Amino acid sequence: MEQNQLRNKQGLTEEEFLAQYKPSDYPRPSVTVDMLLFTIENNALKLLLIRRKNHPYMHCWALPGGFVGIEESIEQAVYRELAEETNLTQDVYFEQLYTFGEVNRDPRMRVITCAYISLTPSSNIKNTRAGDDAEDAAWFTVELVEAYQNQQENCYELTLCNAEKNLRLKYTVKEKAEGMRKVYDIAVNPASGGKLAFDHAHSIHMALQRMKNKVNYTPIAFCLVPKQFTLGQLQKVYEVLLGEKLDRANFRKAVRHMVRQVGQGTAQGSRRQAMLFEYNPLGHTD
């Protein structure tokens, strides 16, 4: 029998069922999106933050975000947020990071937040502005460096830095194994000049880990350079995401099969001119 002619226990077809269906009025959580917009500039990873205008976490720096409307998909909400803060609509890569659903994340009410990573080359960014709920917006240099390791735990230091505003936010990240999962204890460092709103330090740390993992086996690095780039630029992206220097010769051998040479000799500031390349999804087409 056709699906739409089946009758349920009450004798209703699907059409009849949907016509009489009334969503229960159990209280529902609010759903929001957070956006982690990264770019790379001056050999450093940059993240866009906004400064909150109101309670809670008033005057704290936070990830841009907002509510998911009842008639827009989660991704549409992320696009909307992005447009509100940056005007960007093109050449931005999106990837869902994680959905945060703890009960008391927001002191106002129950909020479930779906965080997205966005990547774009810095050449693509024209101007950023603070949205309605923000009194400021700024790019922060993000760094995650290892502090120490031992049998019980690995410890890292997460730093967000904006030189113009003389801001330096610091977090201590302790990683422990709990069964098969890794658990992270993330706390404001006493030396920090302020704290991030909500659990946003968690999101940022998770994003850094994700990108570090993915850069080696997916082409995300190409989302952080212009369409045409030199291998030197590309290597810088890898180095920033991995947090270590790479050998130039070995790096070139490793990426050769992912790029296609498209031109020669365009300068990039000074020194010897470098050849230009494009990302080559098919690979092996030298």
Next chain:
Amino acid sequence: MEQNQLRNKQGLTEEEFLAQYKPSDYPRPSVTVDMLLFTIENNALKLLLIRRKNHPYMHCWALPGGFVGIEESIEQAVYRELAEETNLTQDVYFEQLYTFGEVNRDPRMRVITCAYISLTPSSNIKNTRAGDDAEDAAWFTVELVEAYQNQQENCYELTLCNAEKNLRLKYTVKEKAEGMRKVYDIAVNPASGGKLAFDHAHSIHMALQRMKNKVNYTPIAFCLVPKQFTLGQLQKVYEVLLGEKLDRANFRKAVRHMVRQVGQGTAQGSRRQAMLFEYNPLGHTD
């Protein structure tokens, strides 16, 4: 100044602000969780499905799931669902898979669903039962095999099979590159004996991909074998998740640093007895 003494534009401290805060009554989406409970039995990957009692997708097979209560976290909701279907509370690994937020996923109303992968050894599973909204519950063998490849797309066939009930659900998965992302077109195969509810075929396909990726660089395989296992059992898990046979000698060399020998000679059914191992998180401690 202390955070809790700051006053906002209206002159309110945080405490005062929260006391007077009233959530806006914009309509909110419902939030649900779906659980993809996998295990490995008889050299095959098994997934728990339930059969829906009511519209929409009445009598279709679906992932177990349910609403996230206003006072429970997303993970708590997954645990609750798991307990309702299986009684399991121990030795289950959880990992967030993806949050699905398209507008018309559910014909009744706007629903956002957070899908979780759960893994447990088959020895851990005692009995499964259908929950309230289900008329049946059953384990399906899941397989994803490559159909063809060409320049434009890769095509796979996703099969869910339950021999006792003589059920065989088939989907065709077409993978295309769209910019830097991969896009999947998932359609019911004409030869299929029914279809899955909602976008659950998407979830299942995504979970299979995730597990295939992760098995090589994380210890998830150990979540699918008992605490003590033979290397033969472990190899079967890798083979099922990767969808290919592995060389025994090479496999042993590769996992040696992740396991610790704990006993000798316990038989496992027939043939020569094998040594028993445990997962060794520290590694290199032979």
Next chain:
DNA sequence: CTAATAGTGTCTGTTAGACACTATCTA
């Protein structure tokens, strides 16, 4: 005995990593 799984050793081709050398451009 045979069949099937368990356990190990070895050979080879590929590759990751270290390093050295040359080329080109600016200041």
Next chain:
DNA sequence: TAGATAGTGTCTAACAGACACTATTAG
């Protein structure tokens, strides 16, 4: 010319993959 980046070649140690050999157990 000095200094910096670009581009490439080579050596070696490590490793993945193929394969061969032996051991142990059930039937």
